[in-house]
Amino acid sequence: MNDLRDLYQEVILDHNKRPRNFRVLPQPTHHADGVNPLCGDRVSVFLDIEEGVIRDISFQGAGCAISSASASLMTEALKGKPVNEIEHLFEAFHTVVTSNAECPKGLGKLSVLAGVRDYPSRVKCATLAWHAVRAALEQHKQPVATE
Amino acid sequence: MSALPAFTNAPAENTELDLTGIRADFPILRQRIHGKPLVYLDNAASVQKPKVVIDAISECYSSYYANIHRGVHLLSERSTMAYERTREKVRAFLNAASIQEIIFTRGTTESINLVASSFGGSTVKAGDEIVITGMEHHSNIVPWQLLCERTGAVLKAAPFTDAGELILEEYERLLNSGRVKLAAFVHISNALGTINPVKTMVDLARARSIPTLIDGAQSVAHLTVDVRDLDCDFYAFSGHKIYGPSGVGVLYGKQSLLEAMPPYQGGGDMISLVTFEKTEYADLPNKFEAGTPNIAGVIGLGAALDWLSALGLDTVAAHERLLLDYATAQLLEIPGLSIMGTAQQKAALVAFTLQGIHPHDIGTILDREGVAIRAGHHCAQPVMQRYGVPATARASFAVYNTRDEVDALVKALWKVKELFA
Numbered sequence A: 001m002n003d004l005r006d007l008y009q010e011v012i013l014d015h016n017k018r019p020r021n022f023r024v025l026p027q028p029t030h031h032a033d034g035v036n037p038l039c040g041d042r043v044s045v046f047l048d049i050e051e052g053v054i055r056d057i058s059f060q061g062a063g064c065a066i067s068s069a070s071a072s073l074m075t076e077a078l079k080g081k082p083v084n085e086i087e088h089l090f091e092a093f094h095t096v097v098t099s100n101a102e103c104p105k106g107l108g109k110l111s112v113l114a115g116v117r118d119y120p121s122r123v124k125c126a127t128l129a130w131h132a133v134r135a136a137l138e139q140h141k142q143p144v145a146t147e
Numbered sequence B: 001m002s003a004l005p006a007f008t009n010a011p012a013e014n015t016e017l018d019l020t021g022i023r024a025d026f027p028i029l030r031q032r033i034h035g036k037p038l039v040y041l042d043n044a045a046s047v048q049k050p051k052v053v054i055d056a057i058s059e060c061y062s063s064y065y066a067n068i069h070r071g072v073h074l075l076s077e078r079s080t081m082a083y084e085r086t087r088e089k090v091r092a093f094l095n096a097a098s099i100q101e102i103i104f105t106r107g108t109t110e111s112i113n114l115v116a117s118s119f120g121g122s123t124v125k126a127g128d129e130i131v132i133t134g135m136e137h138h139s140n141i142v143p144w145q146l147l148c149e150r151t152g153a154v155l156k157a158a159p160f161t162d163a164g165e166l167i168l169e170e171y172e173r174l175l176n177s178g179r180v181k182l183a184a185f186v187h188i189s190n191a192l193g194t195i196n197p198v199k200t201m202v203d204l205a206r207a208r209s210i211p212t213l214i215d216g217a218q219s220v221a222h223l224t225v226d227v228r229d230l231d232c233d234f235y236a237f238s239g240h241k242i243y244g245p246s247g248v249g250v251l252y253g254k255q256s257l258l259e260a261m262p263p264y265q266g267g268g269d270m271i272s273l274v275t276f277e278k279t280e281y282a283d284l285p286n287k288f289e290a291g292t293p294n295i296a297g298v299i300g301l302g303a304a305l306d307w308l309s310a311l312g313l314d315t316v317a318a319h320e321r322l323l324l325d326y327a328t329a330q331l332l333e334i335p336g337l338s339i340m341g342t343a344q345q346k347a348a349l350v351a352f353t354l355q356g357i358h359p360h361d362i363g364t365i366l367d368r369e370g371v372a373i374r375a376g377h378h379c380a381q382p383v384m385q386r387y388g389v390p391a392t393a394r395a396s397f398a399v400y401n402t403r404d405e406v407d408a409l410v411k412a413l414w415k416v417k418e419l420f421a
């Protein structure tokens, strides 16, 4: 049970129960869906980017505690950040959830997901929302991606 | 036992007595996972292998392996004999009329693709219809979708009730269009456990001269299948779900249909004469077995069928019925747990959700308790959509599972609830 607490930390359980920024942005500048084909989980992310800064960010979707909490924590971490910091942050986050390297500095609350590194099958859950954000940014000029 | 419906003719004590011997046949079951005894309840995904199967494969490679059907030397003869003996074992196991009706494939998926490509490709035209059910595994959906895309045919799915039972009248209504070229349906649903009334379904199709294919991936290890009694045209199953190795499976097909069908793949072993102008195909079953097959795998499958037949499918079914009833009763004691798939005729698997807790999290936490289950959509996304859930957790049983293991599952689920409280 103790090692499970390393994965399911209080912060994660809390963000799972009460996800932050869990809504649809009415007029996002960027939007994309991420799907985990393994489990069918789906997350939609919405970004409002102005002059290279993430003014607002939100998400919707149904997923496990790890993917929901990770999406929620990600929105908190990215809100107000310059777009060109996302990639760096994602790399640092990816390192934390996949390797035993020391936690890179500056990750803040995101580092509560470090426990995922002991559960290789769950890495995709933790990174799903991040992949969706990157996909949203790649569809640059389109104001809203529609399905 | 008291909470259970009484089973007058199911010898619970005997079954449990036998289990020690049965479990001893499975080397893998003796291990601990994260320090806890392994409780393997992911048998619908793939079942573990008895030692006789492992030994048969090992013996093939260590004492008589060679390519088959093409050597004059002794090893090739011995390999060919062992390979072909399995074909006879499969024939007997399914009660098929002839060994020419038994085709070895890579598994259920390839068996269905073979029929879609060869039978479908040669008989299905634009405007024709293929009828399936709403509870199919993706492997009995996608090959037909591909065929429909190629030909302009239309795929129709017969719906099922909230309990997970096929609505026979709807199925029959779909057969009535006069355009149906094949009815293809699952015998036992891997997502719900429903045992479909396949004999009736075949009869309804046959009355309209519609050929039938049964996806038997989940059935052959749990109940007796008699293809002549069923009178289906095709029956598909996988070795790895019947205590045999992965990478090998079977397609049963009626000889008259198989003879009329063009080959599926071209290559060695499936020809009788090749010139650059023309090729004459080999007779059944070789026409459908191009290239060097999974020789040791087929031999391993033969050993699995021997093992299972010696145990007896009636014994297996009785024991699994007890496990299902016990597990169902125990699981329903857990507040917030709902079971998806409550058909009257049901195989020994329980798909469930826990309110407010995603199946993936259940799966991870159970794993730490040594309990292996499946969490996800079980390659049956239309079924998930039918119930409006992204995924379920699924415990599925094999003959070696015990009531103690059901208890371990239930205990672990309480831990899940505790952690997420």
Ligand SMILES: Cc1ncc(COP(=O)(O)O)c(C=O)c1O
Binding pocket: B044, B045, B106, B107, B108, B109, B110, B137, B139, B140, B186, B188, B189, B190, B215, B217, B218, B238, B240, B379
């Ligand atoms: C009902 C059903 N059909 C088909 C398959 C596909 O079997 P295979 O992956 O062995 O080809 C499965 C396996 O999960 C199944 O449960």
